[in-house]
Amino acid sequence: MKSYRKELWFNIPKRRAFINITSQVETCLKESGIQEGLLLVNAMHITASVFINDNESGLHQDYEEWLEGLAPHEPVSRYRHNRTGEDNGDAQLKRQIMGREVVAAVTRGAMDFGPWEQIFYGEFDGLRRKRVLVKIIGD
């Protein structure tokens, strides 16, 4: 069994954003040389997500508004977590809806995706360096 590991780093210049990381993950898979196996991509931070969906900007605005409705950023005093001095109490909740990780199948050296599946990094507390882990196992 082969294994491969890489960290992808991001420094998003605003609080929230969705970034398409599909081609970066494809590069990792190519580097790994793995033909058949499973690929894990996870946020290493608790205020960020990795998820799979469509690369469509209207949809991303829908997600942004929907998540803001479900877990508003303000007033920051509504979250007990923010009594620690943070202002990211909403980010942990938003990330729970969008998920920490995706697991994808690797088949014949490629990610085994449907036609619209793309991998996104979801940032909910940006303005600093954060990272995503790519781990691949297989043969």
Next chain:
Amino acid sequence: MKSYRKELWFNIPKRRAFINITSQVETCLKESGIQEGLLLVNAMHITASVFINDNESGLHQDYEEWLEGLAPHEPVSRYRHNRTGEDNGDAQLKRQIMGREVVAAVTRGAMDFGPWEQIFYGEFDGLRRKRVLVKIIGD
């Protein structure tokens, strides 16, 4: 390490439904011959889910109503995604709550489940052919 791959196809005759696919996935596992490993089941479409829960019709109605409250189908104009000409903006949000994929343990040739765990396909934008990927790796 062995690997196995199969697509399961569905054509749900209405917009939304939950379909128990446990026995179809068990058949895949038997075909694979894998005794110890991990099994991934994921929707290959961004408007559908694969999730694990109880095979209880009242619960499924609860899910249906709850998801419709969190991300209503109508008015379709509430979603920017629908400006592309689609009417499935709600489906991408519902699928995010219910999840894209499940990963299950394979132990002694069977899915290693608790007593009530069953695998479901959640359709949120049906009336067309769509598919689920089953990928199993192990020995």
Next chain:
Amino acid sequence: MKSYRKELWFNIPKRRAFINITSQVETCLKESGIQEGLLLVNAMHITASVFINDNESGLHQDYEEWLEGLAPHEPVSRYRHNRTGEDNGDAQLKRQIMGREVVAAVTRGAMDFGPWEQIFYGEFDGLRRKRVLVKIIGD
């Protein structure tokens, strides 16, 4: 390829709680002897979650209140599932938000986590014995 399996049992003395199980999972990983691979931790019950987040009590109170707002326990009559005689209709919905499982990378014999990542058992229908599965595969 090696594989390892263990059940962790819990008997939470109230309906809902979040329990940090990171050190128990680390003990499993050490017992497995696996250096490189993937680690799955999943609730074996449909009214409980396994998720990764921060070990911060204010955040856990935020989760508790937020989930109670999204899927209130009472009135129990609001859930069709409870017509079966259960009173845990809310628990299946809460668990869907928090997730059934986590998949973590194993690198050099340790869980490959960011600085704040900890694994939690989320109980939404306690007062009885329930369990979590740990399955690890790799070399």
